[in-house]
Amino acid sequence: xxxxxxxxxxxxxxxxxxxxxxxxxxxxxxxxxxxxxxxxxxxxxxxxxxxxxxxxxxxxxxxxxxxxxxxxxxxxxxxxxxxxxxxxxxxxxxxxxxxxxxxxxxxxxxxxxxxxxxxxxxxxxxxxxxxxxxxxxxxxxxxxxxxxxxxxxxxxxxxxxxxxxxxxxxxxxxxxxxxxxxxxxxxxxxxxxxxxxxxxxxxxxxxxxxxxxxxxxxxxxxxxxxxxxxxxxxxxxxxxxxxxxxxxxxxxxxxxxxxxxxxxxxxxxxxxxxxxxxxxxxxxxxxxxxxxxxxxxxxxxxxxxxxxxxxxxxxxxxxxxxxxxxxxxxxxxxxxxxxxxxxxxxxxxxxxxxxxxxxxxxxxxxxxxxxxxxxxxxxxxxxxxxxxxxxxxxxxxxxxxxxxxxxxxxxxxxxxxxxxxxxxxxxxxxxxxxxxxxxxxxxxxxxxxxxxx
Numbered sequence: 001x002x003x004x005x006x007x008x009x010x011x012x013x014x015x016x017x018x019x020x021x022x023x024x025x026x027x028x029x030x031x032x033x034x035x036x037x038x039x040x041x042x043x044x045x046x047x048x049x050x051x052x053x054x055x056x057x058x059x060x061x062x063x064x065x066x067x068x069x070x071x072x073x074x075x076x077x078x079x080x081x082x083x084x085x086x087x088x089x090x091x092x093x094x095x096x097x098x099x100x101x102x103x104x105x106x107x108x109x110x111x112x113x114x115x116x117x118x119x120x121x122x123x124x125x126x127x128x129x130x131x132x133x134x135x136x137x138x139x140x141x142x143x144x145x146x147x148x149x150x151x152x153x154x155x156x157x158x159x160x161x162x163x164x165x166x167x168x169x170x171x172x173x174x175x176x177x178x179x180x181x182x183x184x185x186x187x188x189x190x191x192x193x194x195x196x197x198x199x200x201x202x203x204x205x206x207x208x209x210x211x212x213x214x215x216x217x218x219x220x221x222x223x224x225x226x227x228x229x230x231x232x233x234x235x236x237x238x239x240x241x242x243x244x245x246x247x248x249x250x251x252x253x254x255x256x257x258x259x260x261x262x263x264x265x266x267x268x269x270x271x272x273x274x275x276x277x278x279x280x281x282x283x284x285x286x287x288x289x290x291x292x293x294x295x296x297x298x299x300x301x302x303x304x305x306x307x308x309x310x311x312x313x314x315x316x317x318x319x320x321x322x323x324x325x326x327x328x329x330x331x332x333x334x335x336x337x338x339x340x341x342x343x344x345x346x347x348x349x350x351x352x353x354x355x356x357x358x359x360x361x362x363x364x365x366x367x368x369x370x371x372x373x374x375x376x377x378x379x380x381x382x383x384x385x386x387x388x389x390x391x392x393x394x395x396x397x398x399x400x401x402x403x404x405x406x407x408x409x410x411x412x413x414x415x416x417x418x419x420x421x422x423x424x425x426x427x428x429x430x431x432x433x434x435x436x437x438x439x440x441x442x443x444x445x446x447x448x449x450x451x452x453x
Contacts, residue, residue, distance in 0.1 A: 001022055001023065001024055001025070001030065002022070002023040002040045002041070002423065002425075003020055003021070003022055003023075003037070003038070003039045003040050003041075004020070004021045004023065004039060004040065004041050004042070004043065004046065004384070004386070004420075005018075005019070005020055005035050005039035005041070005042040005043070006018075006019045006020075006021065006042075006043050006044070006045065006046035006386070007043070007044050007045065007389075008044070008045055008046070008398055008399075008402075009021070009032075009045070009046040009047075009376055010046070010047050010048065010355075010358070010359070010376065010403075011032060011375070011376045011377065012375050012376070012377050015398070015399050018034060018035045019032060019033070019034070019035065019046065019376075020032070020033055020034065020035045020036060020037075020039065021046065021376060021382070021384070023382040023420070023423045024423070025423075026198065026423070027197075027198070027199065027381060027382055027422035027423030027424065028372075028379060028380065028381055028382060028422075028423065029376065029377060029378050029379065029380050029381075029382050030378060031378055032376055032377060032378060041386070041418060041425070043386030043387065043388075043417065043418055044386075044387060044388050044389040044390060044396070045386070045387040045388075045389050045402060046376065046384055046385070046386055046387075047111075047358065047362075047376075047384070047385050047387065048359075048362040048373065048374055048375050048376050048383060048384065048385075049111060049112060049113035049114075049362070049373075049383040049384055049385040049419060049420070049421070050111070050112055050113070050314070050315065050325060050358075050361040050362045050365040050366075050374075050383075051112065051113065051114035051115065051116060051150065051152070051314065051365030051366055051368065051369040051371055051373070051374075051383075052107050052112040052114070052115045052116065052315070052316050052317055052325075052365070053115075053116045053228075053264060053285070053287045053314040053315065053316045053364070053365045053368040053369060054116060054118055054228070054264075054266050054287045054289055054316025054317070054318050055103065055107075055115050055116065055117050055118060055316055055317055055318065055320060056117075056118055056120070056318060056319060056320065057096075057099060057100040057103040057104070057117060057119075057140065057143070057320065058088075058091060058096055058099050058100070058121055059084065059318075059319045059320055059321075060099055060102060060103045060106075060319075060320035060323075061087070061091075061095075061099050061442075061445065061446050061449065062083075062084065062087055062319070062321075063319075063320065063321045063322070064321075065083075065087075066083050066084075084171065085170045085171025085172060086170070086171060087171070087449075088121070088125075088171035088174050089125050089170075089171060090449050091121070091449075093130075093135055093136060093139050094445075095445045095449070096121065096136060096139050096140075097139040097140075097142055097143050098143075098441045098442050098444075098445045099442060099445060099446075100117075100139065100140055100143035100144070101143040101146055101147055101438050101441070101442070102438050102439060102441075102442035103143075103320050103323070104143055104144050104147045104149040105147045105149075105432050105434065105435060105438050105439075106320075106323040107149060107317070107323055107325075108147060108148070108149055108419050108421065108426050108427050108432055109413070109416065109419070109427055109430070109431065109432055109435070110323050110324055110325045110326075110413050110416065111325045111326070111385045111412075111413065111416045111419060112149070112325055112419075113149070113150055113373070113381075113383035113384070113385070113419060113420065113421040113422075114149060114150030114151065114152065114199075114365070114369055114371055114373070114383060114421060115144070115149055115150070115151060115152070116152040116154055116203070116226070116228065116264070116316070116365075116368060116369045117140055117144075117151065117152070117153055117154060118154050118156060118205055118228060118266070119136070119137060119140055119153055119154055119155055119156060119189075119205075120155075120156030120158050120175045120205075120207060121136055121174055121175065122136055122137075122155070122156075122174065122175060122177060122185055123173065123174045123175075123176070124174070125174065126173055126174075127168070127173030127174060127176055132188065133181075133184055133185045133188045134185065134188025134189055134191065134192050137153060137155060137185070137188060137189035137192045137193075138188075138192045140153060140192075141153065141192045141193060141195070141196050141200070144196070144200075145196050145197065146434070147426065147432065147434055147438065148421055148424040148426040149421055149426070150197075150199050150200070150369075150371060150373075150381070150383065150421045150422055151193070151196065151199075151200045151201070152200075152201040152202075152203055152225075152226060152368075152369040152370055152371060153189055153192070153193050153200070153201070153202055153203070154203045154204065154205040154226070154228050155182070155185055155186050155189045155202075155204065155205065156175065156205040156206075156207050157177060157179065157182045157204070157205065157206050157207060157211075157212055157216050157219070157220055158172070158175035158176055158177065158207045158211045158212070159176065159177070159178065159179075159211055159212055159213060159216050160210070160211055160212070160213065161211070162210050162211075162240060163209070163210050163240050163241060163243070163244035163245065164244065165213065175207075179215050179216045179218075179219035179220075180219075182216070182219060182220070183219060186202075186204065186223060189202060190202045197422065198422075199371065199381055199421075199422040201225060201226070201369060201370045201371060202224075202225050203223075203225035203226035203227065203228065203369075203370060204220045204223040204225060204226075204227055204228075205220075205227070205228040205229060206220045206227075206229050207229065207230060208229060208230040208231070208237070209229075209231070209237075209241050209245070209249050209252065209253065210237060210240060210241065217257070221257075225262075225370050226262060226263075226264060226368060226369060226370040227262050227263045227264070228263070228264045228265075228266060228287065228368070229253075229263070229264075229265060229266065230265075230266045230267060231249050231250060231253060231265040231266060231267065231268055232248070232249045232250050232265075232267065232268050232269065232270040232271050232275075233266070233267035233268075233269055233270065233293075233298050233299075234270065234298060234299075235270060235299075237249065237270070238270045248270075248271075248272070248275065249270075250265075250268065250271050250272075250275040250278070250279055251272075251274075251275055251278075253265075254275075254278055254279065254282070259279070259282045259284050260282055260283055260284065261282075261283035261284060261285075261312075261367065262284075263282070263284040263285070264284065264285040264286075264287045264314070264367075264368035265279065265284055265285070265286055265287060266287040266289070266316070266318075267287070267288070267289065267293060267298060267301070268286045268287075268288075268301055269293055269298045269299035269300060269301050270298075270299055271301075271302060273302070273305060276302045276305045276306050276309070276311075277305065277306075277309050279306070279311065280305075280306050280309040280310060280311030280312075281309065283312065284312070285312045285313065285314050285364045285367055285368040286301065286306060286311060286312070286313045286314075286364075287313075287314055287315075287316055287368060288301055288303075288313055288314070288315055288316070288328075288332055289315070289316045289317065289318035289319075289328070290315070290328050290331035290332040290335060291317065291318075291321065291322050291324070291327060291328055291331055292317065292318035292319045292321060293318075294331060294335075295319065295321050296319070300335045300336070300338075300339050301332065301335070303332055303333075303335075303336050303345070303346055304336055304340065304345055304346065307346060307356070307360070312360070312363070312364045312367065313360050313361070313364045314360070314361055314363075314364030314365040314367070314368045315328045315329065315332075315361050315364075315365065316328075324413055325361075325412070325413070326406055326407050326412030326413060327412075327413075328361075329354075329357040329358070329361060329407045330407050330408055332346075332357070333345060333346055333353055333357065333407075333408075351400060352400035352401070352403065352404050353404060353407070353408075354400060354403030354404035354405075354406060354407040354408065355400040355403050355404075357403075357407060358403050358406075358407070362374040362375065363375065366383075371383075381421075381422040381423070382420050382422060382423040383420065383421055383422065384418075384419070384420040385416060385418070385419050385420075386416075386417050386418030386419070387402075387406065387415045387416060387417060388415050388417045389402060389415070391415065393405065393409050393410075393411040393412075393414065393415060394406070394409070394415055414430075416430060417429060417430050
């Protein structure tokens with residue numbers, strides 16, 4: 001049994017002082033109560049650690065390489081996507097594992113305890129199948145296990161280049177499978193996950209309404225676990241789905257599929273007020289990636305209305321251009337303020353903005369990942385983040401005020417001292433034990449790939 005003492009902790013009962021959290025050998029919280037006896041670790045502030053609910057790990061190697069104008073007069077998401085596809089032609093399985101390990105380590109140091117990896121890179125260059133259909137799934141599992149992060153692996157079905165069923169081209173060919181091929185790939189991915197730690201989960205992900213047809217959706221729906229899908233991210237996507245299916249993406253999905261708490265819909269930055277309220281009522285999680293959505297110019301999620309109708313949200317780092325948990329939360333809130341010319345947009349009468357965001361991120365991320373976590377409570381995985389408050393940024397503040405300072409003060413990540421993922425103490429004194437060796441391997445890969453993409 002590991003015992004953690006916290007001067008203050010955010011629990012389902014609210015704020016508690018001088019708390020002892022007992023973690024059993026399996027990595028679950030055995031008990032939460034007042035301090036009594038010695039501790040194995042002591043922290044100023046203990047929070048439930050969130051799951052990063054949406055990641056494309058390989059894109060981390062592109063960070064900083066897509067900020068120049070493309071060939072189009074008006075650069076856009078679609079220009080960025082063409083650059084990403086060209087980059088794919090250079091990645092080997094070893095590269096992918098090295099990049100993923102760096103990404104997952106950075107997530108842990110940022111305060112995430114787990115990741116839902118939206119894994120759509122399945123084949124070799126040109127779409128050639130590997131002899132082992134689970135080759136790249138195994139690399140993702142190995143990278144996660146190597147640094148100790150919790151993992152929900154979401155193999156992605158990607159059939160077409162658009163609603164008109166046009167064939168995949170260029171880098172897209174590394175993603176493509178038929179529904180039958182996908183089921184075999186999913187079986188291989190399931191074996192890889194099953195060989196990992198007990199907290200690892202397998203789910204499924206139809207990429208989007210543009211890339212998956214009804215036969216594909218039918219195949220994926222038969223699988224268990226969490227179900228993730230990109231939805232209503234771009235104006236051009238909305239126009240394409242409307243033209244081919246006769247309804248906007250969110251409305252079409254809700255009209256044609258039984259969306260419930262198992263689902264996580266990613267982005268949802270292009271929804272009407274009616275769609276926002278209808279999606280909130282399903283119990284599904286809206287998977288928000290505000291830093292990437294800002295980077296790509298996707299648009300602004302209607303968080304005020306969605307949360308006002310009891311919608312559930314979580315946060316992901318998507319393209320991994322900048323992995324910073326507290327900055328994701330701040331970026332969402334600031335987007336609401338800029339749009340509405342308001343302040344404390346997501347706060348409630350009872351809770352501050354930081355409190356609303358931190359609790360929503362922890363609970364929504366755990367739900368989206370199919371992971372028993374999101375709260376400091378007995379029976380949950382010990383997904384915990386220990387924060388130092390004895391510094392010039394937090395000044396030993398307490399309660400909701402300390403969360404507001406973490407989210408909006410600009411130094412939240414610097415205050416992260418300890419992170420546990422299913423009881424694995426993976427970050428100590430603000431640093432992962434494998435930081436140097438993981439970063440050296442990653443840097444070697446990126447330098448070899450070069451910057452001319």
